[in-house]
Amino acid sequence: MRVKTAAKREAILAAAAEVFKESGFERASMAEISARIGGSKGTLYAYFKSKEELFVGVMHQEAKKQFDPILDALDNDTAELEKTLCVLGEKIVSFLCQESSIQTRRMIVAESGRSDIGRRFHEEGPKIGMQRVAAFMKKQMDAGRLRQGDPLRATLQLFALLDCETVTPMLLGLETSISRPRIKRLVSRAVETFLAAYAAR
Template sequence: MRVRTESKREAILEAASQVFLESGFEGASMAEIAARVGGSKATLYGYFGSKEDLFVEVMHSAAKHHFERIFAALENDSDDLPLALQRFGERTLAVLCQESAVQARRAIIAESGRSDIGVRFFEGGPKKGTAELGRFLALQMEKGKLRQSDPIVAAHHLMALLDSETITPRLFGIEKKLTKGYVREAVGRALETFLAGHRPSGGAGNKGS
């Protein structure tokens, strides 16, 4: 019986990430991934039950790598709320607007009508990120920097505003590449709308501390 190791698992994820990026979900094969790793398909299936399982784990692993640092930075920037959210928005979109992330999201959407891959991706990725952002916003509500509301709904509102001028046009191929200046201005417009809608009574609290 083969012993599964973390190093082998990481090697599989790395190889799978490259193959999915090059060929997309539909075009990628477990045989090609196994060849990149230097093993057999049986070895892959010993770690991941299906191509869908492997694809979702690749997405979650990449998101964890980026967003643990993004949320840590958000906590460190929290004294000045508008500045903290501006930096959070720019850092988040720098990841989500990458070509690899856009391709992955397109693949997930395409497969969602045929399997539960969309649900699994959402539960282990975006839902967790929204919960983390919601916890941050709840703390800002307690400090009086935002009006009291459902923090998860507020997090959904913020992410939707950030998506509207950036991720959405990237997904549809309307924008091939977004400059840092464009993203910065788009985040600013999103935050202007978000903070106006979530300003505490009296208008204080959105100017930092």
Template sequence: MRVRTEAKREAIIEAAAEVFLEAGFEGASMSQIATRAGGSKRTLYGYFPSKEELFVAVAHSVAERFFQPVLMTLQETTEDLPTALQRFGEDTLGFLCNEQSVQMWQTIIGVAGRSDVGALFFETGPKKGMQHVADFLQRQMDLGRLRQSDPMMAARHLHALLESETLMPRLFGLLKAPSNAYLREATQRALQTFFAGYAPAAVQTAGDPACQ
């Protein structure tokens, strides 16, 4: 009986990440990955039943390495809300828009139409991350810093605003290697719109010229 170990699983993921990066999802084979990991295809399939599931594991490994600290910082922050979200936005976009991440997103989108890899990745990764953001926003609503609303919808709106000037044009090749200054300013514009929509009712009323 073969014993599965976490160390072996991580070694396979690391080897797969290298092969996927070099050959792309379509060009990579389980044989190549097994050879790079120093094992057999039988061992590889014992950990990951398909190339799709292995790719999702690679994507999650990359995301967790970079994004988990960002989420942890947001959850534990003692900064005021605008400062906390500015930091969160810049850190998030720095990860989403780097070359490795863009290649990963493009690959997932490319194969999502003909396999379940896209849905599998979203359900076990981004959806969970979005829930963490929603939980944070719910606490801000309870403290009266944001208007009461559906926190998950607010989290989706926040991410959409952050990505509209950055990740979306990056995926289509319209934005090349955005600078930190660009990401900072894009985050500022996104948050201006977000706070305009989710500011507490008293703040929105005070800012309405018709009420002055």
């Protein structure tokens, strides 16, 4: 029973991902999604209480596939702090600069003024990821590689540095794509700036 339920949920998320990508959040309908899985809207609502909840589920599933291996790697102790942060930054920025990720961020921002989708998206996704990175920062502070401070604030500041020359220009349409070599350079610059402020002296 549990396997069947999990399989059905996966099928719903897969169908919803297609509809959201094709129609955008506002024009997508629960009726269209339920038609794609060959079920009723009642079945759909048994798994997800609203279109907002389903959208958040779709976004988190994709992000989880991309980010879990990256965040799991932070659990391993490492003395190569700069290299670890660069690898982390490159993978995160590469994912966030994909066209589908940019479209998602734009949809979330557009809907946030009309519903609680922005808060829910943050609470159930990015916030959890940042807390895991903050735990890594705390270990680095305790090991004497970073100066002591608020690890969550340090994480937020690192993410802001990673965002400002990559994701933000993409969101605003100032950039249409960023090559991997350029991502590597921009991430390296962001990490260098971060360590100038936080590296232990």
